[in-house]
Amino acid sequence: MENFDAIVIGSGQGGNPLAKKMAEKGWKIALVEQRQPGGTCINDGCTPTKTMIASARIAHLLSRSDTWGIRNQGYTVDLPAIIARKNEVVQQFRNGTVKNLEKAGVTVLMGTAVFSGVKTLTVTMHDGSIRELTATHIFINTGAAPFIPEIPGLRDVPYLTSTSLQEEVKVPPELIILGGGYIALEMGQLYRRLGSTVTIVEKSAQLMSKEDPDVAAVIKKILEAEDIEVYTATTTEKISGTQDHIEVQLQTAGKSHIITGTHLLVATGRNPQTAALQLSKTNVTLDEKGYVQVNDQLETSCPGIYAIGDVKPGPAFTHISYNDHLILYKNLFEEAELSTKTRQLPYCMFTDPQLGRIGLSETSARQAGYPVKVAHLSMDKVARAIETGETAGFMKAVVHEHTGQILGAAVIGTEGGEIMSVLQMAMLGGITATQLRDMIFAHPLYAESLNNLFMTLEK
Structure with missing residues (x-):
């Protein structure tokens, strides 16, 4: 039996930085990865899809180049070249992940981990060998996989x-x-x-x-x-x-x-990857869908065992997984007593144009009983959007009627996620709709249209 201070199961976007930081604090750390370093984000999600989306956007712009007065002689789509570029970027990120972990002193084990007891794991390595591990702290970071519904045929x-x-x-x-x-x-x-x-x-x-x-x-x-x-x-x-x-x-x-x-x-949709972990040999509780149940400090029903990322209930975004690791690290090493209850939830859908979202939707704000006003500005009223010729979408902010605090926002537009992030910081800093209405932004940024967005509250 090999003894560690902590074991991380899964090389995801929360597990990797957590393992690295714990090792740098002097803890003896093992990280077990069944497939490829980096988890869903690097291998199947954010990195490869956004790389391919960038190629698709170029094709779309070429197909519409006449809109901007550019005559082209046509184009062809070379999908193998697009995939090769995607794979090159993915491999670059994978290599950086392993290098950083090993540099920090993390023992990286490529294999499949299952629980053999409350704080013990059996790891079947890719070469067929078996390792038996135990640790005071165990972090489940096994993520989720595509859900296949029961449809006839x-x-x-x-x-x-x-x-x-x-x-x-x-x-x-x-x-x-x-x-x-x-x-x-x-x-x-x-x-x-x-x-x-x-x-x-x-x-x-x-x-x-x-x-x-x-x-x-x-x-x-x-x-x-x-x-x-x-x-x-x-x-x-x-x-x-x-x-x-x-x-x-x-x-x-x-x-x-x-x-x-x-x-x-x-x-x-996606399902949590917990079925193969043999959690029945621990005191870790799962919900009816197989997600690991955690409290607001990410600890399971078994003291010393935690879950981070998509394997637990809640929003399945890379940045949430990363924030999970910060909560755990600061609580373990800095006695911070952070909680998941009060954190912000920004996210972005990378269609073109993007959808950037933060905080409460209008529907959820009204259902919660907030007195709200809604600021709304169509992108065809935004100077930068008109100048670039990309006017699809709108900006929308949900504002507390009495305090002027921004409760949430949705931005559909070119770089909608970046505009949303400006509103996110305003929400964190308590900046009101009135202050944003009167703030100086550089012209002609998309962000400058926040002036006009909040002017619509006066109508």
């Missing part, structure tokens, strides 16, 4: 996930996407711009079911403007087909109909 056809789709070396001629969440919409626009015919099927009444209806409606309009077909309030009844020919039977408004495509992407 689905498991009998060659479906794709957001991971496997990125390895296709030919652009899918006709791509059907099940799901209308953030991943589905990013991937749908990405492959439409690379040349696929794209159809999105969502069972809820709107895309992005957790967003305000006006936000979902504008995103839908943007996608449809690029000839993406969108079905909402639609149930998938049955799937059949063979390689390069998929038939999906749908029900919309009580009527059944069939759509066909060459490829099928299942983007209906």
Whole structure:
């Protein structure tokens, strides 16, 4: 039995910096990774998809270059070259991850870890050897994987996930996407711009079911403007087909109909990767979906065992996982007593234009009983957007009617996430809507339009 001060299971965006910092404090640390260093973000999520989205944006701009007075002779999409560039960036990030961990003195074990007791692990290494580990502190950082729903016929056809789709070396001629969440919409626009015919099927009444209806409606309009077909309030009844020919039977408004495509992407959510951990040998409690239950300081029902990142309930974003590690580190080494309850929740969907979100939506603010005013500014009223020729979207801020404090915001627009971040900092600093209305911003930034956004409260 090898003894450590702490073991991190999973090399994700929370586990890696936590392991590194604990090792730098003199703790003996082991990190076990089953697949590739970096977790979902580097290998399947943020890094590869945003790299490919950048290529797709270039294709989109070229296809519309006449808008800006630029005549081009046409272009071709070289998907193998796009994938090669994506893989190069991913490998660069992987290499940096391992190098930083080993430099800090972390023992990196490539293998599969399962609990053999409350504070003991059995690790089956990639070479087949077995290591037995124990530690005072254990951090579960095993993330989540694509959820495959129980739809008749689905498991009998060659479906794709957001991971496997990125390895296709030919652009899918006709791509059907099940799901209308953030991943589905990013991937749908990405492959439409690379040349696929794209159809999105969502069972809820709107895309992005957790967003305000006006936000979902504008995103839908943007996608449809690029000839993406969108079905909402639609149930998938049955799937059949063979390689390069998929038939999906749908029900919309009580009527059944069939759509066909060459490829099928299942983007209906993600499941926590806890089934193989053998947590029954510990006192760690899971919820009905398999997520690890934690308190507001990320400790499980078993003292000394913690969970960070997507394996626990709550928003599944890389930056939340990273913040998890900060909470744990500061609580363990600085007696900070930080909690997940009071932290901000910013996020961004990287469609083009982006959707940046922070704080309460209008719907949730009203449901919570806040007296609110809503500032709203269409992007076609924003000087910078008009000048760049990209006027799709809007800015929206939910403001406390009496105090002027900003409760939340949604920004759909070019660099919408960056504008959202300005509002996030204003919320953290207690800067009011009136102060932002009168603040000096450099002209003609997108951020300068925050002046005009909050002027709309006076109307």
